[in-house]
Amino acid sequence: MNYLKNAWYCAGWSSDIGREPISKTFLEESIVMYRREDGTPVALSNRCPHRFAPLCEGKLKGDNIECPYHGLQYDANGTCILNPHGRGIIPKAAQLRSYPLVEREGTLWIWMGDAENIDEEQIVGTPFLVQKDQYASTTGYLKVKVNYQLFVDNLLDLTHAPYLHPDTLAGATEESMAPGKMTVEFVQGERDIQSNYFVRDMPATPQLAVFWENSAPGDFRALMHWHAPATLVLEVSLTETGKPKEEGVIVPVMHFMTPETATTSHYFFAIGHNRDIDDTEKTRVISEYAIRAFADEDEPMVEACQELMGGVLDLFALQPVLLETDVAAVKARRLLDEMILAEVNTPA
Template identity: 50%
Template sequence: MKFVKNAWYCAGWSSSITRSPIDRKFMGEPIVLYRSESGAPVALSNRCPHRFAPMHKGCVKGDAIECPYHGLQFDTSGACVHNPHGDGHVPQAARLKAYPLFERDGIVWIWMGEPAQADPSLVLDSKYTAFVTDAQTFATGVGDLKVKANYLMVMDNLLDLTHAPFVHPTTVGGRPEDSVGGGLQVKFEEDESSVTSNYFVPGMPPTPQLAPMYPLPTGDFRITMRWEPSSNLAMSLTMTPPGQPDGSGVVLPLLHLLTPIDETHTHYFFAISRNVAIDNEQAHAGMMEFARKAFEEEDEPMIAACQEQMGTTDLFSLKPVLLQTDVATVKARRKVESLVKNEAAQ
């Protein structure tokens, strides 16, 4: 498995990590997540070094977690601090790998590579994530799902939204013949640390989902999908009164944070938000159901079906026929390849 290890990945939404330990698998490594008594998130190997039992089935006692099989206890640094048997001797090798974490804006980030290189300044900039906890301006919901595909397949899906009218006819909506074509302007941007797909449709009637939030008959429809390696995507969907500056109308910020479970499975964390009707519970339930349906029932089965038909995770080895709309995905994949290569060379 070749992943970019020296990078921050989403380990979970802050709300999902509590005093009750949960298990995750990232890049094939079993991990247990919990919070210490002070509330700090903790990430340790989920495999006891004694008999390889899954730690998340054990109890958290104070700051330590107890192995469910024979009761060894490990502190937040991964050191074994208690052996309940015999004279209580703790062998020096008895420790769990500890993973650096960083928590901000309702997101717990995990560093899968060299702990010494875990620089918090490399975390996805707060300007892309602050909305998650900005309850004054936004109504935000978060969720997650597992995708039966390599994480780059999910990234491909997100960096090329021209799939929407075909894959999301009942959620994003729109008949292909209406929504894809002349009116749509697509632009790809790239800098050293990101790739962005921009979509712009001037003077479009609001989609079914936008109609309740946007009172005018037409508006300027924009989507920005910005990807940063290895796999964090910040998206913004706006509907603006014709000719007005972007952001002055309806603004829906989203996050798509993709963490590889293994070569063919991805933990997909999403946040979806809106700057209108922020106290309307029905609107909120509708937004979350929209996201769940679009990501779980429409995107996931399609991405998983492609992965299954490919029989490999090396897309380029299959010589795909590339279209103009693939530019962003190809640029992003090339960046990932280069990062993996650099890490291997170190």
């Protein structure tokens, strides 16, 4: 399967990586990650070029990683610096690939493409994770048995919420979703798509009700922003009718989909809230709502859809029926296809 290589993918949360080497597969490539003694994160190819042993099972010697099979050592740039056998000659091919790994606002980002094409301005910020005086937040991770683009489709069309998430994330009813009640806006940029929903006089969702002081309906907004290839930023809010968004409950949610293989993905997510930020119980409750929705509702449904696609990963090849609300997901798929094709056809 072709992936967009010249792009940033979430490799985990800052707390996931320490001095103990760990491995994850990104875009079908096995990666070993650890921190140098000064705390700088490192990402290298996980396979020792000698006998293809997994370096993640090796030991760190200072900033170097030692192969667990024959003891060859590689520095943080992937260069073999020690062959403990024979005359100690180091073959020229004893080199690991080094992947740029950047740490921003509690999030780790890996660049899987050509190093000369790196553009750190493309990294999506996660400011609420570090704005401790404005938001309380939690992070999480799921390994999902679905193609990453199917999950992106799911997130770009939030009209499934009343049917799939009635007891967790949904507040809209069939009446509030009727023509004229819900406003949906789609905006396309050079590398991004926005899918924004607005519903007036909607009851609080079960998740937002944790912070909603009364039972009266309010103005609901769900602003979803997709950044190619698979980073999605959602801001959900509820305000008193007619009031500006800033006066209401705001729950930012990050959805970072990183392909593992063609049919499995890493799903990193973060949830914040701007009300009662010192109330750890409320933070726990809204996080549980989100995890239930992601793990027990979204993932099983999208996995079931993938299974019934019979191994066909090209959604359009199956000629799906398209609805008006599929606009954002369709535009994102087509934009990503164009970007991948352009990358593949760019001379090396």
